[in-house]
Amino acid sequence: MVFDRAGNPPPRAGQERPPGCSGFCTVAAAGALTRVGPVGDDFPDWLLQATAGGCWFRLDPRGRGFFGIGLSGRWGGRLLIGEDCEEAETMGKVLILYDSATGNTARMAELVAEGVSEIAGTELRLRDLAAATADDVHWCDGLAVGSPTNMGVLSWKMKRFWDETMGPHWMKVDGKIACAFSSSGGWGGGSEMACLSLLTVLINFGFLVFGVTDYAGKLTTAHYGAIAVRQPREEEVQAACRLLGRRLAEWVALLIDRRDEENPCSKPRRAVE
C-alpha cells in the first residue's frame, strides 16, 4: 500500500474520487511488481491515491496512456514506477487491422474504433494492412480484423499478412481476444462466411474469438462479427460496428486488464425483440 506525498491514506473504492483522477483501476497481483522497470522522474507529482488491490488513476498528461499505482499489471511489463510510488499502466491495448479495396471496410474499421473508444482506458491502434507489422499484433491485447468479402473468404492480402508476416510469430502471440468484420457486395453475399474465415485464422493463432450477442438495432446484430453491404451507411449497421468494437474493448478490459466494472454482462444490453 502506498500513500501520497502528503501521507494521506489511500482511498477505497466507493470513496470519493481524488482530484485529478479519472477512475479506479483494479490491479491484479502484488507479486508481479518485481517485473517492473523504474520510471524515474517522469511522474514526480503523481497522485498517490492507492488502495490494496487497486488504485485511482489519471490520464498521463503526456498522452502515453493511463498510469496507476504500482501494485501490478498483468505480465508486469506495463508497470511503471514513480519516485515515491508505483504506478501501473492498466490500459487495454486494442488493434484494429483492416484491408480495404474500396474504402468500405476502412469505414467499418473507423466505426469499430469508435466503439472501442467508448470504453475509457483503452489504447487503440487503427492500422491499414499496408502499414501493419507483426509488432502491432504483439503489442495488442485484443484485435478486430476486417477484410472485404472476396469470394466468401478474407482477401488474399489479409491472408498473406497472417501467412507471411505473422507466420514466424505463430505460437508467440496466443491468448489475445479477437473478432472480425467484413463488407460484401450484397446481403447474402458471404460476409458472415468471410468473418468465419477470419475467425478461423485467428483461432489458429491461439486467440480467443467472439461474436456479439446483443442487438445493435431492431434488426441488426454481429453474432459472428460485424457485417456490412458495401459502404456501412445504415444506422443499424454502423451501430453494429461500434458494438463490436465496444465489446472487444470490454472483454479486454475485463479479461486482460481485470477491470470488473467493464464486464458487459453487468451492463444494460439490447436483446432481440
Next chain:
Amino acid sequence: MVFDRAGNPPPRAGQERPPGCSGFCTVAAAGALTRVGPVGDDFPDWLLQATAGGCWFRLDPRGRGFFGIGLSGRWGGRLLIGEDCEEAETMGKVLILYDSATGNTARMAELVAEGVSEIAGTELRLRDLAAATADDVHWCDGLAVGSPTNMGVLSWKMKRFWDETMGPHWMKVDGKIACAFSSSGGWGGGSEMACLSLLTVLINFGFLVFGVTDYAGKLTTAHYGAIAVRQPREEEVQAACRLLGRRLAEWVALLIDRRDEENPCSKPRRAVE
C-alpha cells in the same frame, strides 16, 4: 492492506505459505467489496493473511466453496472468510459437457477432464448431456463441449440442449471460455467440421472460443478442438484431448481467475517439428 490478528504483515507472493492455506490468490479490486453479500457474524475474524492485491487462501471447511480475504474475488459474490485465515475463491469452474452414442466421445471427455485436472485450483463438472442442466452452464467459467460427428455437425441431441434448454438463457451467460471436441468415423470424416459447428453455437452464446496451437505429439494437435477417430486409442490423440482440457483450464485460470502463473504463454510448449 490488512494484517492478521497478531499484526503480522501480509505475505507476498513467493513467500512461504501460511499454515492452513493452499495457495496464493490474486485479487482484483478492493472496490468490488461493496458487491459482496453481507457476511455477518460468520466471519468475525477475517482480517488475516492478506496482502495488497491478493491473499492466501484455503478451502472452506464448510464446503461452501473457496473463501478469501475481503479484497474481492471477481464478481464479489463468492467472497467469504474463514476462521483464522482468509480464503479467497480462486477456483476456476470448468464444465465438460458431452453427448456420446457409442462411448467414444465420452472417452474423449474423460481425457479432456484429465487435462483440466493438471491445473491445480480448477473445479470440474463432467456432465453427460442426459444429466446436464442450464445451471451447469451458468455455474462454469469455461466449458468444453463434445459431440459425436454426425453428418459433419454436432448431434441433434446436443443441438437440442442449446436450442431448448439453453435458449431461454441466451444473453445471460456471455463471456465464458469455450472449446470443442468430437469423434468421427474416420479421418477426413468431418470431425473438424463438427467442432466448427460446436464453436458456432458457442460463439452465438457470447462465449470466447479457442483452439490449441501446441502440438500434442509429433503429428497431432487440436487447432479447432480435439478430434478422434472412433475410440481415442492412439497416444497422440489422447494427448491432444488432455492438452485441450489443460489449455481450457489455463485460460480460465489466467483470464477469469487471474492467476498469472497459469498463463500458458509462459510455459514450455511443444511446437510443430
Next chain:
Amino acid sequence: MVFDRAGNPPPRAGQERPPGCSGFCTVAAAGALTRVGPVGDDFPDWLLQATAGGCWFRLDPRGRGFFGIGLSGRWGGRLLIGEDCEEAETMGKVLILYDSATGNTARMAELVAEGVSEIAGTELRLRDLAAATADDVHWCDGLAVGSPTNMGVLSWKMKRFWDETMGPHWMKVDGKIACAFSSSGGWGGGSEMACLSLLTVLINFGFLVFGVTDYAGKLTTAHYGAIAVRQPREEEVQAACRLLGRRLAEWVALLIDRRDEENPCSKPRRAVE
C-alpha cells in the same frame, strides 16, 4: 431411330409439336433401354414420334408421371409409354424441405417454390419437416433445405431428421443437387452460418451443393443460400429466395434431366453492379 406406326420419320427438335405432346425431350442413351423395367401390355403402341437422341413427350394421362419413347430416360426406370404417342419422363424432381418455428422459414420455402416453378418441367414437393419422410429425399433429384437460424446452426429438429430419419439411408442417396436457406433474427445474426451447417450436412450425404452467383436485386444475392431476417418481406429478399429455387431447378434440368436449354449460363443474369 424409331418410326411411328405409319412409318413417318421422327420429328426433329424445332419441328412442329405432334398432337398430344407437350415438349421435346432430350434422351440420353439408347443403351439404357435394357435397364428399363418391363412395360408389358400397357404400352403396346409405343414406337411413335421419336427421334434419335430425343422424343416428343406428353404427360401421362394416368398421372403416373411423364412418359417417353423407348430410347431411355436417365436411370431408365421411369420410362413408360402412352397410347398413341410416346412420352419421356423429363421432369426434374425437386424437394423443398423446411423446418419453421415462426412461419418465416416456411414463407421462404414458398418463395423458393415459386422460383422452382419458373422452370417448366419440374415436379415439386414442398414438405414441412413434420410431414417429410426418407422417401421424399430418395424421390428427388434436387433439394432445397431450409431451417430457422438457431444459434448459428440448423435447428435441432432439422438435424434430427438427417441424423435419425435419413441416417439409415446414408450412402444410398448420393449425387443429388442441393442448396440451403435460412431466416434469422437479424442481419449479422448467423443466417449464412446456418446455411453453412445445412450445406455441411448435405455434403455429408454425397450431394452436390451450390450457391447463386447472380444478384437478385441491387444489394441482395444468395451466394451460400437464401437468407432472410425474420419474415422475408423485402422485395429483394423475396427475389433471392425465388432465384435460389430457380437455380436449383435449372441445375436439375441441366445436370440430371439433361435439358441443355435450361443451362443458366446461357441465360441473361444479373451481376453485381
Next chain:
Amino acid sequence: MVFDRAGNPPPRAGQERPPGCSGFCTVAAAGALTRVGPVGDDFPDWLLQATAGGCWFRLDPRGRGFFGIGLSGRWGGRLLIGEDCEEAETMGKVLILYDSATGNTARMAELVAEGVSEIAGTELRLRDLAAATADDVHWCDGLAVGSPTNMGVLSWKMKRFWDETMGPHWMKVDGKIACAFSSSGGWGGGSEMACLSLLTVLINFGFLVFGVTDYAGKLTTAHYGAIAVRQPREEEVQAACRLLGRRLAEWVALLIDRRDEENPCSKPRRAVE
C-alpha cells in the same frame, strides 16, 4: 442415325464393342446438331458405329481427345463432324489445380490425378498454381483444388489466384463440379477447415461442390475433401486422394458428359464398417 462407311448398322449398347472403340458414349440431343461446326477432312477414317442416342467412340489417334458419333454433345461446341458422319467429343475435362510449398500437396494432387484416370474418357490437366491460367478453369468441366493448410485456410497464393486471376471471370464459369484437398502439419491441424475455405471459394464461383461418402479404407474417408498430414504416406490417405479424384471424374462423367454407366451410385462402394 448414321452408319459407318461400309453401311453397317450402328451397335446398340449391350452389343459387342466394335473394333477400335473404347466405350459407349451417351449423346444428349439431336437438336444440338445445328450448333456444330464442320470438321471436314480431319477425320476421314472415323469409325462410324452409331446408334440413336449415343455412339461408340474411340480415342482420337492425334491426341486431341475423344470423338464420337455426331449426334450431339452438350453445349455443342465440342462436336465435330466427319465426312460421312458426325462425331461428338464426349470427354470430361478435369482440372487439378494445386499450390504446394513443401511438395506434400503436390503429391496429393498426383494421387488425385491417379483417381481421375481410373475413369476412362476423362481428360486431365494437372496444374501447379504457378502455371495455371483462367483458361484452365474455363476449359474444365470439373476441378479439384488443393492447398496447404495455412492457418486453417487456403494459402494466400491460392486465394490470390481466385481473387485476382479468376475475379474477372466470375459469373462466367458457373456450373462446374468441384472439390478440395489439403495437407496440414498434424491431425486436428485444420485440414478440413482449409478444405471448407476452398469449398467456400468454389461455391462463390457458382460451382457445385461435393465430398465423398465412401470410405477409402477402414478408418479414412474424404467427406469434405481429401486430407493428409504432411506427406500422404499412409495407404489409406493415398486411397482417399484417389477416391476423391475418381469421384470427381465420375460426377463429371455422369452429370456433364451424361455417361450413365459412370454413376457411382451404381457401383460397389465401401461404407463405414
